[in-house]
Amino acid sequence: MKLFRLMSQIHLWLGAAFGVQVMLWLISGLIMVIIPIEVIRGEHLRHDPAESVLDWTNEAVPLATIIAAQDGEVTSARTGWLAGSPVWRLETTDGPLMIDARTGDDLSPVGEALAREIATTRQNGLGEITAIDWLTDPPREAGLSIPAWRIEFAAGETTPPTTFYINSQTGELRAVRTSAWRVYDFFWGVHIMDWSSRENFNSWWIKMTSIIAILFGIAGVYLTVHRLWIMARRRRPK
Structure with missing residues (x-):
């Protein structure tokens, strides 16, 4: 009986602790599926700019000329468009570069006007646009570890206040963030039990909760077997 009472207490308290986390999982999971992920990522708040037709063989500065003008070794090159203008996108030993395809001007790092x-x-x-800031150390929500531009937009007629993060090296629109994304991000951290980086699936919180769940299950199995055994003894004919 002492073991039974001990297992009952363990089952009770572990159930309370584990039950709280289960509720948090259910609530955070519900929050994350209510809004489509495309809305969370702000895909409806951005679009690809229209690209003009360019004869890269005649109208653009030759790639050989572009490469020869670089100090570092060019490992790859491709064509692209930036703010409606054609660019050569280079990968060099010194990092990525953007070169204006018509003039040969270096566009990296991106200046405020271009951003x-x-x-x-x-x-x-x-x-x-209500604010534009140069960030040497962007926040986690930017998804960048290099300097970036943060650009704040006021709400539109049917759109919320929105933040754009632009990669200073490539001009890439790296992230679109709204209050919906930040709410989602908070509950994502709750769901995976990582409240800081929101990326660690192997935290001690997860491990501890898993151990609690196993102990809770073991205690439950013992109590169930014990009760069935008691019931079977009571029904046994004397």
Whole structure:
């Protein structure tokens, strides 16, 4: 009986602790599936800019000339468009570079005027730009570990206040963030039990909860078997 009472207490308290986390999993999971992931990522708030037709063999500066003008070794090159203008995108031993295909001007790192133009051409239905900031150490929500531009848009007629993060080296619109994304991100951290980086699936919190769940299950199995055994003894004919 002492073991039974001990297992009952263990089952009770572990159930309370584990039950709280189960509820958090259910609530956070519900929050994450209510809003489509495309809305969370802000895909409806941005679009790909229209690209003009360019004869890269005649109108653009020859790639050989572009490569010869670089100090570092060019490992790869491809064509692209940035804020409606054609560019050569180079990968070099010194890092990525963007070169204006018509003039040969170096566009890296992206300046404020170009960052504003990129954001303006990529936004879809947003309000006016209310702030533009150069970040040497972008926040986690930017998804960048290099300097970036943060551009704040006011709410549009049907769109929320929105933040754009632009990669300073490549001009890429790296992230679109809204309050919906931040709410989702918070509950994602709750769901995987990582409240700081929100990326660690192997935290001690997860391990501890798993151990609690196993002990809870073991205690439950013992109590069930014990009760069935008691019931079987009571029904046994004397």
